[in-house]
Amino acid sequence: MPPIDPSATLPPDTPLSKIPNFDPRQAPVVGVDAHLPAVGADALAPAALRRRFAEPPHWEPEIWAERRFTDRQPAKAAVLVPIVMRERPMVLLTERTAHLSTHSGQVAFPGGKQDDTDVDAADTALREAHEEIGLERPLAEVIGTLPTYTTGTMFIITPVIALVRPDYRLALNAFEVADAFEVPLDFLMNPAHHHRHAIELSGVRREWFSMPYGEDGKERFIWGATAAMLRNFYRFLSA
Template identity: 45%
Template sequence: MTIEIRRRLERALAKSGAPSSDYDLNADVKLPSERRLRPAGVLAAVSSRPTGSVILLTKRAPTLKHHPGQIAFPGGKVDDGDTDPSAAALREAREEIGLPSDMVDVIGCLPPHETVTGFQVTPVLALVDPLFKPIPEPGEVAEIFEVPLAHVLDRDRFSIQSRRWRGTRRAYYTVPWGPYYIWGATARMLCALADRMADETD
């Protein structure tokens, strides 16, 4: 199963695709051309289970200053010691969920995603050893959970919702799973993967 899902993911990454943005559904927003985005990397970690492939997600700690309690990929901003967003994603995954780099097989990257908080986030797609046992870093991660890959590759599972943000109504993607409300940048990046894998579902 691991070999087959790797081939499917490789074919998906080989397809052309444009960068995504938190503003994709908000055409009335005019972004300044001179804006400076901070680079970041997140790890879209796929693993195999007897029932099929899953993707690992985290629920951020409620005590965090930014995005407390939200669902996210492991990852964060590129630090001075990181060579690129992939290195940042792997480092953050070690820190946040205890994922050793030798249990990760990086396949490639999706086009970057611009967030409303001023980051250019590169989603790093990787396979993770099925024997990996995640350990949440309590200061950053409240919970680590798995979502069937088939669920987040099904475009019919995605919906568009909206809320008021900074005085205007902002639309965004959601793809809920059980008690987990997956939305915003995480849902948008998953949507980008689903679009590429429309004929590559597992």
């Protein structure tokens, strides 16, 4: 992966929510799940991940949906969860640009709304990943999907898991993507890094996970839908 121009990344004070006077980075942490076991390194190897999806365990997602806060009609969408097949497997994530109407400035998987011409969720996820970050389809091996997750903005998202060759090259869509980076899969599959948050907003209690990750002196604040889908992925692998 070529280096990203630092001038293209978002400043640290970029708002991560459209809700007035709300910054998820400042919300209190009400718990950390260090008591739960981490997924072992052997289970995170490409061959083990392929076997897991080929013969899935009996399990249930921990989080299905967020509280609705829009009148928008539900829309099907898909995201690609790209696991880069390095010696230490990594998850490729993006940072969305600040001007987007939904989830601006947030860490996210590449993905988006399903088009009428898309064959299935995997087709949507691969198409969007190519449009957003230039990831070529032949470099991504789809090995399975997770159950849908519905955001508060009423996107019904199917997470599509893919193994990505480490020799990939990216071309970021500057309108949608401010940055792209990798996070170790074992970091994300360790509940000691899963922070629980809760806060009252306009009389409604909202709860979510975050997985803050430090890299090169910069914190990547993974939270909301992205963290929820990663939490479900943890539940799938640890079942």
